[in-house]
Amino acid sequence: MAAINLLEQLHLHLEALRAAGVLFVPRSQIAPVRFAPQPVVAPVEVLAQAHPVEVRRRELDVLAQEVAACGTCDELFSTRLTTVFGAGPLNAEVMFVGDAPGSDEDAQGQPFVGPGGLLLGRIVAACGFTRDRVYLMNVIKCRPPRNRAPSTAECVNCRDFFQRQFELVKPKHVVALGHFVSKLLAQQNAPLSQLRGTVHQYRGAPLICTHHPDDIDDDKTGRLKRETWDDMKLLLTTMGREVPKPS
Numbered sequence: 001m002a003a004i005n006l007l008e009q010l011h012l013h014l015e016a017l018r019a020a021g022v023l024f025v026p027r028s029q030i031a032p033v034r035f036a037p038q039p040v041v042a043p044v045e046v047l048a049q050a051h052p053v054e055v056r057r058r059e060l061d062v063l064a065q066e067v068a069a070c071g072t073c074d075e076l077f078s079t080r081l082t083t084v085f086g087a088g089p090l091n092a093e094v095m096f097v098g099d100a101p102g103s104d105e106d107a108q109g110q111p112f113v114g115p116g117g118l119l120l121g122r123i124v125a126a127c128g129f130t131r132d133r134v135y136l137m138n139v140i141k142c143r144p145p146r147n148r149a150p151s152t153a154e155c156v157n158c159r160d161f162f163q164r165q166f167e168l169v170k171p172k173h174v175v176a177l178g179h180f181v182s183k184l185l186a187q188q189n190a191p192l193s194q195l196r197g198t199v200h201q202y203r204g205a206p207l208i209c210t211h212h213p214d215d216i217d218d219d220k221t222g223r224l225k226r227e228t229w230d231d232m233k234l235l236l237t238t239m240g241r242e243v244p245k246p247s
């Protein structure tokens with residue numbers, strides 16, 4: 001019998017694992033952990049003289065490095081291409097929070113760059129903001145395989161990252177996108193229909209709950225789009241801004 005080459009053997013081995021119910025191989029067994037380049041840490045006396053915003057920016061960079069090196073959730077660590085930290089300015093007027101990155105975000109390492117992100121960009125523009133004036137981030141920093149909902153354990157594991165990032169960015173207003181994030185940030189076990197239309201608070205910032213752009217995209221009736229615009233009007237009023245006329 002002709003010798004089976006190594007690749008074929010590996011293929012057969014993986015097929016056998018899959019048949020036995022193994023859906024992913026922990027990355028620690030197949031590749032060394034890749035650490036992103038470490039930030040250059042300034043001497044203490046330089047940091048002490050730095051402007052508080054500069055210090056926060058630096059701490060945010062360090063936090064992003066911690067996130068990139070995190071391997072706490074074995075399945076997410078093994079299946080992700082990259083981590084998706086978040087993007088936008090410190091002291092953002094508004095922070096939009098999604099649940100977890102999708103495949104486009106996982107590939108690019110940036111939040112909301114897929115089809116849902118394009119729609120979010122249009123919502124942001126309709127409110128009169130530019131995308132670089134708002135902060136975009138997710139509760140979970142890695143893509144759950146097949147875009148399944150994040151598990152409770154994954155939310156708990158990522159909670160400290162999320163809270164530290166929130167405190168460092170210090171947004172003035174927060175928008176929770178979708179039922180999952182709305183429940184989490186409003187800390188109420190209620191349907192989105194009950195959470196919408198009220199200004200909640202999250203760590204001292206006014207919080208508005210609305211639909212997730214992926215759900216708006218899927219809704220052919222136009223209802224979710226109209227309701228989202230109502231929520232954005234509530235956001236703008238809460239911010240003391242004029243509501244732009246629809247063009």
Ligand code: URA
Nearest residue numbers: 098099100101111112
């Ligand atoms: N959906 C999310 O909740 N977050 C993203 O970054 C992209 C899609």
